[in-house]
Amino acid sequence: MSTVQWHTLPERSIRAERLGLIPLHGLIAIILIGTTITQVMWLELTPWWMGIAALLWLIYFIPRIVYIPVLRVKYMRFRIDEEFLIVRNGIFFRREVTVPLVKVQLIDSQTGPILRRYDLITLDVRTASGFVTLARLDRAQGDDLRKQVERFAKLEEREEESL
């Protein structure tokens, strides 16, 4: 059993994720309200279907903004175990990915105004077959991870591939 500690997402990533949802869902709410008002005032309809649309949206939106960010912090974890990056995530489906660090080709990092405000960073760890996303990490954690990967970038794989 490995003694390496699992890293988890910081608590403030919950607030960052919630804030990140506001622009899109705010827009959806405005569209819903706007189309309802249009139908009632100008088209003189009784748009009960807008009620259904709003209900469906709320059924998605409330768990998405209240519970999912909390569950993500609870379930998402990663660690560097010797030569491997191990990431556990998934809210409804638990998933554990093991990636040899020497296979990592590049790390994409993204920070927006919300992530910067909370001192967070999102990393896409890319290999030749795809990528693993580590969303809303503590910036120091992200830098640490990047350094570890850079250390492996200097090392050679056992597999000699020459044509």
Add this chain to the structure above:
Amino acid sequence: MTRRVHPLFILMSSISIIRSLLIPFAALILNAIRKGEINTYTWIGISVGILFVILYGIASWYFYTFTIDAETIRVRKGIFQKSERTTQRKRIESIGIQQNVIERLLRLATLTVETSSESGTPEVELKGIRLDFAKELKSSIKNDGSIVAKEETEEIAYTIPVRDLALAGALSGRVGLALVGIGTAYQFIDQFIERYVDRLFSELAHLSLLVLSGLGILVLLVIYVGSIIVYILKYGSYRAVLQHNRLLIGYGMLNRTEVAFHADKIQALVIQESWIQRLIGRASLSLHIISATGEKERLLLHPFIRTNEIDGFLATYLPRFRQFNPQYDVAPIGFRYRVRWPLLGYALLFTALSSVVIIVLDSSWRFLILLLFIWLPFYYLAVRSGYRKTRFGTGHDLLMLRKQWVQKETVYTPRLKIEELTWSVSRWLEAKEIARIQIQLRGNTAFNALYFERTDIDTLQRWYKQSFLSTPLAGEAETDDE
């Protein structure tokens, strides 16, 4: 050296352009002939068009150059919009030579160089170079510029007899493809032969049912034989050569394809046995090699090998791969979730669907919907058999994954080629200590199987988490000095 492709490229490119414009032009000319509107100006127009195509071909040839030096391959082309593509030689994954019918007639070839980029097209494509020069170039690229003459003699090769190809074609189930081909061809020529087809149908309508059935069987037989011929034409003249750990695979009687790659580039070996092949002790072998996400990602290695000859064949041509028995079976408890629950789901779905159809429709035909339920026992038997025969195993350097429904498929992949190892399970099944496994290889190739015991998956993870480094991690101080 900076060079131009062969001047016959002009002819080839002109033929290609004319060929692509042939149908609309032929339609226009035929229409003009029918209306009697064809005159000298029509022929002048056609001649000017052909001249323009040839001039375009000459200009394309003039601006189409390539440079090969010790480290890079650079291709420049384009008349108005120039393009230059440079590829690092060390990034080359596979080199291929293709010949279409025109190229075969002109003794030309297209050389393609692929890397592991995800562009979906070859990184370098040199069209219209002499076949001999293409082979020489391939050899020089492979050997980093220095052609070693001695190596030429140390090669082992195998070919596949036409009889084996015919049998493989007969059992490959490609009749569907032949049907699609015939359907497409029919749609294309339908407009020209429509009245003859109508006449044929009206005459057929007078024939007896027996004669019609006989004709139907004859047509199916012709299609079946056609599919075998297509298979033989596609894989005919098959030749694989192993030379110093490099494999060269070439096939195709009309359109010739040749792909060369280092045995290290093989991501996975797949052994497939259809139910009929299993009855006669045969299998087909194919390879996943690194390429862009194109058809060459999966290469046929042998279409019809005897199963008892696979070990010897692998020992000769792919010593890294060997067959072994899988150690890990699926979890018995997973049977409930993989087989029984989906069966129950389908049964409920069919019941709901049948109830709606029977209640809503008025016709006596509505009870035909109950035929859906016939599918359930077949589904149950196939999935049960498939689930129970799913296995994985680990060798010294190889992971083996076997799945069997109607077709038995066994995948062998070297540990060092696995880019990601993933296990996953829904939160509802987490407590059952079972999970699905997935291995991810380069070029978006993935293999998965479910459900295995978590303890077996832990063993797999430990096997996978051996070092991937050429020197142990303790020696990193040396590399830090770089």
